[in-house]
Amino acid sequence: MMNIIRKTTDVTELLNRDQVHRNLSVPNLVEKILERGEGTLTSSGAVKAETGTYTGRSPKDKYTVDEPSTRDQIDWGSVNQPISSDSFDRLYAKVVNHLQDLDEVFVFEGFAGADEASRLPIRVVNERAWHNLFAHQLFIRQATGDQWENGQEKPFTILSAPSVKADPSTDGTRSETFIIVSFEKRTILIGGTEYAGEMKKSIFSIMNYLLPQKDILPMHCSANVGPEGDVALFFGLSGTGKTTLSADADRRLIGDDEHGWSDNGVFNIEGGCYAKCIQLSREKEPQIFDAIRFGSVLENVVLDAETKEADYNDSSLTENTRAAYPLQAISNIVDPSKAGHPNTIIFLTADAFGVLPPISKLTKEQAMYHFLSGYTSKLAGTERGVTEPEATFSTCFGSPFLPLRPTVYAEMLGKKMEEHEVEVFLVNTGWTGGAYGTGSRMKLSYTRAMVRAALHGELTNAETNKNGLFGLETPTHVPGVPDDVLIPRFAWPSETAYEEKARELANQFKENFKKFSKVDESIAKLGGPTA
16 A cells, blocks of 8 residues: 655644643653653663664764755755755655654753853654653753743754654665754754754754854853853863863853853853763762763663663663763752853863873964864764774864854854963873773873863963974973873883874874865964974
């Protein structure tokens, strides 16, 4: 029998049906999750769910609809893959019709952006109750008196239906999985994957398109504020330490992953945290450990069959185990989550080559060079197919989420750094004493000590050594860190082996930077490797 798809133009009919649960409380959502067999209650009170086949993002299955109003602005390529309006409409009908046929559908209505002047109303429509709890904890919830849809800005809607699978032969996709953004229809379709992070990152991509139009810089970074009101930003890809290093008992957290920088200062785009929790312990990361309680969501974490305690050292499902919890689960936060202009910016890189210094102070040209380069390592499990760290260059430390040309974001950052006289440091949280496989990961205690010294101004006028190949100025002494750790070649058993690996990485930097043909020549000359 032919499968006939009913024609549907929007979700209004769906949202008005009796089976739609709108803005359920956390206890009600947890009840639904357990009732429907979607998850397990852990010993800490958190809900544990599994995502099945896909335990990370599917970047090759992410598309942007090729539409007249946005066509000339999108930076088309492997990140922003075009798909036709016809393909979008076909999959949209499949998703909405599927949701209409379900016994229960879950809807969250809230915001992206803590700055009321620029916040975006969002609606998340879910097939799964646990996905809706994730949305409730990760995005900004409505407060008493909030006008969610006030006519000033039309909401963006996520339609998430993991059970719906694309047919590549007719739907224009690469596989059964699809994450599709239509800016004209202000809709995001997600199907064929249970990984909750697709919802979070899709909204971030939307904000990366919308905020620059308001002269606001969107940033893939965490942020916190010190006792004196000094603000720090931590840029870096997943797994480089943004969440860990910004969760500091001596500083209040603004947010752990996504922010905007306006004329008034920094604000969080989200209302929660999505932390990696592989090898998590209370001793190393007490704030994150204690935040995982009732209402939090554990993703792909293995539990003890009897006690239901989480085994954070078990990576049998994936290295990319995650915890989603609201900001309010952390005691020392900024509420509402916004603050002044940054005093210090930290670029975090997990150097799999093991040759970059653990901390370097950057000139303006070096800061622009390393922001555009975005060097780090993709860590195991973060994306499908990544099983061990791989050296990679992710422009602006977030290229998978940037709809516009990279220079748009880089020019905005350069202007703001200059206006507010921000100090910038490059911090290597990756390997030392050898490349991945032979060296060891930088000790977290050392990284914390170096970051603390940078934030306290102890490195502003510190004596430095210059790395001859990369041209980076590294302090000769940092309290709490052995001096020989600061010079990477001293940590290697063979200086010749270090020089060989360092030159290999320097050549990769140079080769990668060739794609930025319209960047000021002084940045390429003064910012990158010198040999």
